[in-house]
Amino acid sequence: MDSQIKTVFNLLKYTYGLVPIVAGLDKFTNILTDWSQYISSGFAGVLPFEARTFMIIVGVIEIIAGIMVLYRPKIGGYVVMGWLIAIALTLLFSGHYIDVAVRDIVMAIGAFSLVKLANSDSRQ
Template identity: 45%
Template sequence: MKSTTAPTTTARKLPAGPERQAFLLLRTVFTVAPIIFGLDKFTNLLTDWTMYLAPVVTSTVPMPAQTIMYIVGVVEIVAGLAVALRPRFGSLLVVVWLLGIIVNLLLLGNFFDVALRDFGLLVGALALNRLSPKWAR
């Protein structure tokens, strides 16, 4: 009679506590949302994104507003991918990007509700950054 032993695995089981769950939730939303919003800059299905662009931007950057939105879309897609691959770096990229959006909205002098929402997102991205050293492996 042969005796068989179960193969041993060296895989490390990750804890599933609240900190890990918070990290996964934040990483997922800051990956998916920027990619979706970035792709929408090319289709304008969700909204006409050019209405959120402050006139000072179009007067400073010699390009049509929609062309600027294409660039914005690419940056947002890159930010989402950066969060997926390197959450500690990607989350800081999202923080800086959201800060730029907030400044743009304040310069526009309108959409203060959206600026406040984006500030909340900025704080969430900072939380992801603080959780990343422990959980992003």
């Protein structure tokens, strides 16, 4: 990879690796926000446990996804992309937080771009 492409690749890799890890860890503390507010009441009603427990499970998944991006960006990038699309679709179908859904779709495009750059370098 030439140096400018490598710079973009590394920026995307560390962004899509570290942000899910930080967001996942915050699911345990709710310092950044109360994450359970993003769960629709209908969905929360069918959960076999509290919304907070669900968000902790989500946090674990996000931490794993972020670690995957850092160590296996070709695979982890697809995982994060799929996760972001799933979140966006959930928000769109709920009719709430449409702005966050749009942001997540844009972020998913960035994760896909990371995968494409990783695939262009056979060492990744």
